[in-house]
Amino acid sequence: MMKYLKRFSKILIDYFLKKDKIPKEINSQEIIARYLTSKKWYSRVNDIAKPQAFMPPPDLKLSVFRIDNLSEPEIWKLGFKKVIDKMNQPRHLRGRADIQALRILENNLQIDPDNTPPRHANIIGWPELKEEQKSIAQELAAKASLMLHTS
Amino acid sequence: MTTACVPLQYNNTFFVPTDRGASDVAQALNSFVKEMLEDCSPSAIINANESLQELYKLSEECSSENWDGYGAQPVDPDSFNEAERFIRALPTTVLEPEVAVDPDGEISLEWHLEPRKVFSVSIGKRNEITYAGLYGLNKTYGREYFDDEIPKEIFENLDRLFS
Numbered sequence: 001m002m003k004y005l006k007r008f009s010k011i012l013i014d015y016f017l018k019k020d021k022i023p024k025e026i027n028s029q030e031i032i033a034r035y036l037t038s039k040k041w042y043s044r045v046n047d048i049a050k051p052q053a054f055m056p057p058p059d060l061k062l063s064v065f066r067i068d069n070l071s072e073p074e075i076w077k078l079g080f081k082k083v084i085d086k087m088n089q090p091r092h093l094r095g096r097a098d099i100q101a102l103r104i105l106e107n108n109l110q111i112d113p114d115n116t117p118p119r120h121a122n123i124i125g126w127p128e129l130k131e132e133q134k135s136i137a138q139e140l141a142a143k144a145s146l147m148l149h150t151s
Numbered sequence: 152m153t154t155a156c157v158p159l160q161y162n163n164t165f166f167v168p169t170d171r172g173a174s175d176v177a178q179a180l181n182s183f184v185k186e187m188l189e190d191c192s193p194s195a196i197i198n199a200n201e202s203l204q205e206l207y208k209l210s211e212e213c214s215s216e217n218w219d220g221y222g223a224q225p226v227d228p229d230s231f232n233e234a235e236r237f238i239r240a241l242p243t244t245v246l247e248p249e250v251a252v253d254p255d256g257e258i259s260l261e262w263h264l265e266p267r268k269v270f271s272v273s274i275g276k277r278n279e280i281t282y283a284g285l286y287g288l289n290k291t292y293g294r295e296y297f298d299d300e301i302p303k304e305i306f307e308n309l310d311r312l313f314s
Binding site (some may be wrong): 037038040043046048050051052055056057058059063083084087089091129130131132134135137138139141142 | 209215217219220221222223224249251252253254255259261263266267269271273275281282283284285290291292293294
C-alpha cells in the first residue's frame with residue numbers, strides 16, 4: 001500500500017511542479033545560461049559577456065544550464081546550488097551569460113542535456129584546433145546577454 | 152653611411168623595429184628608436200606596465216588547478232614567460248591588451264572594442280600563438296610562431312581592428 005501511495009504522491013508532485021520539468025530534447029528557442037565565476041569573463045562597464053566565458057575546458061565540455069520556465073530568483077538559486085556550492089574552493093557567482101540555444105547550434109556545436117544535476121547540459125562538438133575554439137567563443141559572446149548578480 | 156630601411160609589409164601603425172643588428176651603429180639606432188618611441192607615447196608605456204602587472208596578478212590567482220571551478224588548468228609557466236616577452240615586444244603605439252587565462256592554462260591577450268570588434272591571441276608554449284578576430288560579420292583565425300619578433304599577421308589584425 002505504501003509503495004502505491006509513494007508513487008501516487010510522486011505523480012502529484014511532478015504534476016504540480018511541472019514548471020521544473022523540461023523536455024528531454026533541446027528546443028532551439030530555449031535559453032541556455034553559462035554561470036560566470038571569474039571577473040575576467042565579463043565587462044561591467046560595457047555590459048557584455050566576454051569570449052573567455054565561452055572557452056571550452058580541456059575535456060571540451062562547456063558546462064551550462066537550461067533556464068526556461070524559471071523565475072530570476074530560481075535561476076540564481078540554481079547557480080548557487082548546482083555550481084557554486086559544488087565547487088571545492090569558495091567562489092563568487094558573478095553573473096551569467098544567457099544565450100539562445102539556436103546561437104550555439106548554428107556554430108556547429110551540440111548541446112548535450114545530461115540533466116546531471118537537473119537542468120544541466122554540456123556544449124559539445126568543439127573543434128580540436130584552439131584558434132577555431134577562440135573564434136566560436138567570440139561569436140557566442142557577441143550573441144549572449146550579460147546578467148549580473150547584484151547582491 | 153647607415154640608412155634605415157623599412158620593409159613595405161611593415162608600413163603600418165604597428166611597425167616594430169627589430170634589434171637583430173649587431174654592429175655599433177645598429178645598436179645605437181635601436182636605442183635611438185626605443186627612446187624616441189618612449190618619448191612619443193608615455194601613456195602607452197604605462198599601459199604596457201599595467202598589462203604586465205595584470206599578468207603577474209593572474210599568474211598567482213590562477214596558479215592552482217580548477218581556478219575557475221570548471222576544471223581549468225593552472226597557468227602554464229612557459230606560456231607565462233612567452234606572454235611576458237610578447238607584452239614587452241608590443242610597440243608603444245598599440246593599446247594595452249586585457250590579460251586573461253584560458254581554461255587550458257595559456258595566457259590570453261585580448262583587444263575588445265565592441266562585441267563584434269574583438270581580437271585575441273593565446274600564447275602557447277613552444278612559441279606558438281593562436282589568434283582569432285571578429286570584425287563585424289567577418290572573422291579570421293589562425294596560428295603563428297613568435298620568434299624574436301611578433302608575427303606580422305598579428306599587427307595586420309590589430310590594424311584591421313582599430314581601423
